[in-house]
Amino acid sequence: MSNSIVIPDMAKLNTESKNSVIVGKEDDLMLVFLGFVLGDEEFGVDLHLVKQIVIPPPVTWVPRVQPYILGVISIRGSVITLIDARRLMGFEASDRHDTARVLMVDVRDERIGLLVDAVTHVRRVPVEAFEESPELDEGSMTDHVVGIIRPDEQTQVTVIDLKEILLEAMR
């Protein structure tokens, strides 16, 4: 039961989003992201991208692959490639905590798992509170920052284009 599903069906939360221009657009007024933690930073990704969230099952090491690939896991009888979000996004490796989760996302017709340190909340913000692509240092990862949101006084979430990051890595 180690990989019991935390949010059983993310798809039910999803609204029609095909026409949205801004990542995470829920309707004309609100944007919706899933917040997750890497190190001491919170990131937000388009909620519609995440199909499922699971507690990490035992991982099988796959030799001779890219360093950001942790291995394979078994989810409901399918073999899923598990990607380490830390390595993928240039964070240092660290010990895994109990809070760690796997976000299941679809990339190039394949469902893959992304290991993150923790999942925070579904973040809903009004469109006008979305700070679009701030000017940052040049860098491969900063290119993928879509914007910043501040759900409350203390919290700042970096919204990233996860799909692009994954596509670029797997190219």
Next chain:
Amino acid sequence: MSKGSQGNKAMKEFLSEAQDFVESLSRNLIEIDKAVKTGEPDPDMVNEVFRGWHTLKGLASTFGVEPLSLLAHDEESLLDDIRLGRKVFTPHILDSLFESIEEVTKILGIINESGDIKATGYSDTRTKTTRGQAPDSGASGQSEDDNTSLVDPKNLIDSEILEVLTEFEEHRLQINLQQGQAIYKLRISFSLMSIDQELEDIKGRLRPVGEVITYLPSSESNDPDMLDIDVLLALHQNRKDLDTALEGVSADIGTLVPAKMTPGARFDTVIPAPPTAEQPSDSLVTDHDAAAASEIERQEIPGRGLVPQQKEQSISLRSVSQSVRVDIGKLDHLMNVVGELNIIRNSITKISDELRSINEQRDLANELHRVSRGFDRRLAEMQEGILEVRMVPVSQMFDRLSRMTRKMSRGVEKEINLVISGADTEVDKLIIEELSDPVMHIIRNAISHGIEDTGERRAGGKPEFGTVALTAYQKGNHILIEVEDDGAGIDGEKILEVAIDKGQLSREAAASLSEREILNLIFLPGVTTTAEANELSGRGVGMDVVKTNISALSGVVEVQSELGIGTKFTITMPVTLAIIPALLVSVDENTFAVPLNTVAEALTISGADVKKVMGIETFTLRGQTLPLCRMDGFFERPRQGPIPKGSRLLVASLGQRRLGLVVDELLGQQDVVIKTLGRSLDETRFFAGATDLGDQKLSLVIDTAAVIEVFFTSNEDFTQPAALVE
């Protein structure tokens, strides 16, 4: 599965049924093609092809596939003319018939790809003239019959029989009468229970002595359990031969028409062709109706052509076919379930072992052990059963290939004799599907590059007919497919030059290659023997693709060649990929599965047994040097020092190559269901997939072929961990 809409399902049904027809059509056509070369094709076979098109037409119009039903209609009419003797088979007509099959395949392909059964975009580019309507294939085909006149059977045979004959049957009757053959009516009693079997038996007995024109159930039976059948036979041999053929059968033999002593002589009563309106084959009846009528008549004969099973059932309720079409995906699912049952079985075994160690539970433990043994056996049976269902004869692929070979040999104007053997060898359906293209490519190469021009062959003292032998056979858990030609062979020197030119090889490296290694260069991208590309081969798809495709199926392809004598490609494939017996091994505390069919033996090894040859670790196995591959090093987790005591050595052998895989431990043997890895892991070629061993953690299944391949071709040194060098 979710998008399994009704239309989609119907489409799949249609495609798979149509594909079956295409395959049996082409099989029959190939037989006819052979027969035409040597003489007269079997009229039964021609009729079979006619009926095939007829059914395909019906199928196509049921599903509303317009272009296909139009095409089938044309072919049906053409074959109707042929079976009724209005036209004869010319090579031209045969070509057009083969082409039509290609056209059908094209249409089916479009439907399959677009996922739309009404998919348009198909247009038959061939003109009417190329479709068997050419002048030389016209009505003049009936030359023999035209000059003479047809025999009117009306005056020779009771109208009672004549009235029920189909147009085709009547035509056959006329032909036989005209040849002066004797016509017999045999009345044979069959038991209703076993009529199918017995009728087939009788037909088999009669075939060598004559032609069965028709068989009709007689109404005059007094025993409700028996059925009398009248067989109308044109006897081509002596009456004595008929008696011998029917030995042991109680048949009432009546002569309808005696044999003409001088064959070819004409009967007194003749009528000119075409037949008059009074004849049973009423000219108002269209070909289509006649065919339909023949269909109905045949169905009226109970259970015709059936494998007799479930005899206790009422005969009229039997379905026409005893086979069921199954989506391979469903079989995969069943296989997964069996795999999961295997896991549960292992847990039960574990529990029963634990129970046995508790004294007071011994009886219960023994009982559980006994039950689980029974479960084991049934499970193994079930697994075997499902595997068997997935198996199809390679003839499915060979038929397609021979059709293509015929077309190609006409294209390059070389005479090619394709010799097929082992077509009934069975392989997993998926493997057949994937293997077609690579094998086709090899044959294509053999025909365009291998087999020389007729002139060249004559000069070389070879028969003008080039021979391509396509052979399949099973060897242990592998199936071997060989493509051998008696062509010019591969010029190693030329290959070397090309490989060096393309930068695949340095001149120094070239000098050290063995003959086998040189031949294997043809599997490198861009290396080809011929300078110019032609229509059939050399269109950028090279042998490297062949090799990649075969490797993807855990197979290997090898080549042997001798200049001036010929070339032989051997493909070695596992019989199935669905569930395989595997050895579980550990490497650096990770469990891996190694397909058992790739392991010749397992030994214990330690550092002391290792001898180095030019720095490469080897082991001497029964006097032969075996290179070693330390799996920890291969998997880029090399450990220092010599091979630890108690390590295991798996002797992997595939084709002609052998390699010793060094692993830490041998954990046991288990049947595993292989699940494919995601595309994100495409770059790792060393795993055929992953399998669930029941401990929640997946284990990777090592693709031994790929490991051997990389070991022998890569410059990396896997025998010597980096740390050892210091």
